Amino acid sequence: MFGTQWYIRLGNWGFNLLLLNILWVLFSCIGLIIVGIFPATAALFAVLRELIMEDADTPVFKLFWSKFKAEFIQSNILGYIVILVGVVLYVDLRVLHQLDSGLLQLTLASITVVIGFAYLLILLYIFPVFVHFNLKLWQYPKHALILAIGRPFHTITLFAGIAIIILIYLAVPALIFAIGMSLISFIMMKVASMSLPRKNIAF
Numbered sequence: 789m790f791g792t793q794w795y796i797r798l799g800n801w802g803f804n805l806l807l808l809n810i811l812w813v814l815f816s817c818i819g820l821i822i823v824g825i826f827p828a829t830a831a832l833f834a835v836l837r838e839l840i841m842e843d844a845d846t847p848v849f850k851l852f853w854s855k856f857k858a859e860f861i862q863s864n865i866l867g868y869i870v871i872l873v874g875v876v877l878y879v880d881l882r883v884l885h886q887l888d889s890g891l892l893q894l895t896l897a898s899i900t901v902v903i904g905f906a907y908l909l910i911l912l913y914i915f916p917v918f919v920h921f922n923l924k925l926w927q928y929p930k931h932a933l934i935l936a937i938g939r940p941f942h943t944i945t946l947f948a949g950i951a952i953i954i955l956i957y958l959a960v961p962a963l964i965f966a967i968g969m970s971l972i973s974f975i976m977m978k979v980a981s982m983s984l985p986r987k988n989i990a991f
Contacts, residue, residue: 804839804848808832809970811852823860826867831855832970834919836977841984855919866918866925870911877904909936912946915973916980939983946979 815828834855838846880900887893913932917923921931936943953972957964963971 805967805970805974807848808835808852808973809967811849812969815852815856823864826863827856827860829867829915829969829973830859830863830919832973833915833977834859836970836974837916837919837981840974840978840981859918862925863918866914866928869925870914870929873907877907906933909933909943912936912943912976913980916977916984920980920984935980935983942979942982946976949975949979 812828812832815831816824818824819827831852835846835848835851838851877900881897881904884893884897884900887896910929910932913935914928917932917935918928921928923931950972953975957968
């Protein structure tokens with residue numbers, strides 16, 4: 789009986805990851821990518837959070853559609869702020885690369901690298917934090933960074949998990965089309981859920 793339940797659970801997860809990946813691609817395209825990819829990503833993480841933390845028989849499509857609509861504006865604002873910061877960091881690194889080597893260049897490069905690493909940590913947790921907490925927009929990056937630094941073992945595990953998945957995708961590219969985004973998001977949400985309170989919290 790235990791073995792049968794295990795296989796059923798595994799099969800359900802496999803089906804849900806496949807369905808969520810399809811929904812993520814579909815809704816991203818419905819929003820013409822530009823205004824669709826961030827709400828679709830928020831909806832993806834929201835459904836995964838429900839499946840992981842509530843362990844309930846969640847109606848995947850209904851919840852995905854509900855979260856896509858509810859988080860449409862805020863997720864786009866947050867997403868493009870994150871993208872803008874990433875672009876600024878990239879430009880800074882390119883400019884610093886053109887400067888002559890010296891104390892000033894070394895100092896600015898060191899500061900930029902530290903900020904870039906913090907930015908990378910924020911990227912790992914920003915959407916799990918976004919779908920779990922009810923915060924002001926500017927608070928999400930702060931809480932994502934706190935979570936990443938406060939749980940270093942979980943963060944290292946997350947880096948390792950994503951690296952392994954990427955290697956698997958390189959070996960079996962077909963998986964990218966089947967569960968590419970949903971599996972990586974599952975790992976991110978699963979690891980983050982180990983540090984998150986069981987209930988949504990408003991600040």
